[in-house]
Amino acid sequence: MSVKSDEEILANSMYEDDPNGNSAPTTTDDQEVEQPMVHKATTQTGTPITSPRWGPQNKGAQELASLYSPGKRAQEIFCVYACLGLMALNLILIVKHMRWERINVAFVSALCGIITADFASGLVHWAADTWGSVDLPLIGKNFLRPFREHHLDPTSITRHDFIETNGDNFMVGIPILGYLAHYFYVKSPYEIQQHFGWISYVFLCSIFVAMTNQIHKWSHTYWGLPKWVQLLQSCHIILPRKHHRIHHVAPHETYFCITTGWLNWPLERIRFWCTLEIIIEHFTGLKPRDDDMKWAKKLT
Template identity: 65%
Template sequence: MAYPLPLSCSPRVNQVLDNQLTASTMATNLLAPVKTEQEILENSMLEDDPNANCAATSPPLESLGPRWGPQHKGAQELANLYSTGKRTQECICVGICLTLMAVNLIFILFHIKLQNLSAIMVAAFCGIVTADFGSGFVHWAADTWGSIELPVIGKNFLRPFREHHIDPTSITRHDFIETNGDNFMVTIPFLARMVWDFITLSEDDVQMKFTWNCYVFLLAIFVAMTNQIHKWSHTYFGLPSWVVFLQEMHVILPRRHHRIHHVAPHETYFCITTGWLNWPMEKLHFWTALEVLIEAVSGLKPRDDDLKWAKKGT
């Protein structure tokens, strides 16, 4: 039985990448992208293959030219840019964030009133949806715009996004700190403000802000856990059964759902917390409209830097 060769494994990779660059421009991005099963198979890395992450079995892998994965030259160069200073920042942020979460949880349990449970549940749900939108917006912005050469944010914050597209399974080789450090950092100001409110406000004022604080708390938890959820969506072996159950119930981002984003040139399905908003955002042409507007105003091409790194493997 013959298997279709993934384009990332094909000698025609230069032509494919040039076609992707064309497809990313304003003129051809007016319709929401639709991915078929065949496109997903041929244009994304088969992460459920434990051997070579490639569907091709003949000819030998070494004769197929550049492909996505740990052997990609661009992926190796990007991985080597992870610095000791960045690691230190991530360790500090994870420690502070976990401490603030624990303190806030104690305060919430102490002040919760059962008669307000329905409002609290609605607030919690809204927090999760907001986290999904936030993950999509940040993911879209970092995937689509900017360059590794930008001061501060380039190597520290855009680098992982570039690496992830040419070596999607790299996230499964990152430990808890490297995976979650940046997301935990984002939540610290909001969790710190909550602690301040619980300490300084009167009981009446605490109750007035309690529903809002529950919204912020669930938002912060899901924002903090977004990259861990994202990592699970790329992990095809050895996941705990409860994680697989949550994925199958679409409580968190499912593996098959996220695979759609990894069809080159990665211009769709950006929400990576629950993925609930991906379908409606595409039907509304939300990301496409933003790209058209930004390209018209600035002249910048979406995903230009992303495709530049992809070509380093050629």
């Protein structure tokens, strides 16, 4: 059972079948209902004005998008090509050393790797959504900025190309896949067979970590998805669109895992994220999602 009702999700999240229009939904008898997607304010003379709460017309989203720099782009290009090369190299080495008698071990280990990747995606997503500021040196504009932009303009990710979408996650995969390739070259064939389960775990975990933001992008894409992607979503092998929409209910405090989403429900049941937030706030005095709320209130 969802932690939020369908009504709450619809009332408080962006209507992605009309991603950039911020248009109001209608009731069954075509009467317009209250619009939750705009901020209402007044000018100095008291004249009411309306500013989009979500989408590319939101002022905060526009400012955040403008902070994407050429240096950041260069880093992403390098990381994508380096990681793709390491993926191909490790796949060749795994196929070379594959033995049928190790298939069961490899399958179970790979499944554990996917679960680990899902948890890692939730942990990073929660940390970047909840703590820190865009004004922080180095990590603010380079790594926290996309998370703030995404909450104000969720479908911006669908307008990012492959490089911008995946650069940061592919960067995470480089040292892990680099170590794995090194392991193949320094270990004997016997040692590789003895540790083939561990190798399968590391490889699949790395692949799913690297592909997390592409999977995330697909969860916001409502038109033109390949049939095989839709099949994986419908089987909940990767993050489904309806499942991820729960996270985009303001104030974005739940369902942080975005690789498969398998761990979202159990983590919510044990109140994992909110317990961490209570502990951190108690010892540091920091308020969760304080910076995220600041950008959400930016109208001009």
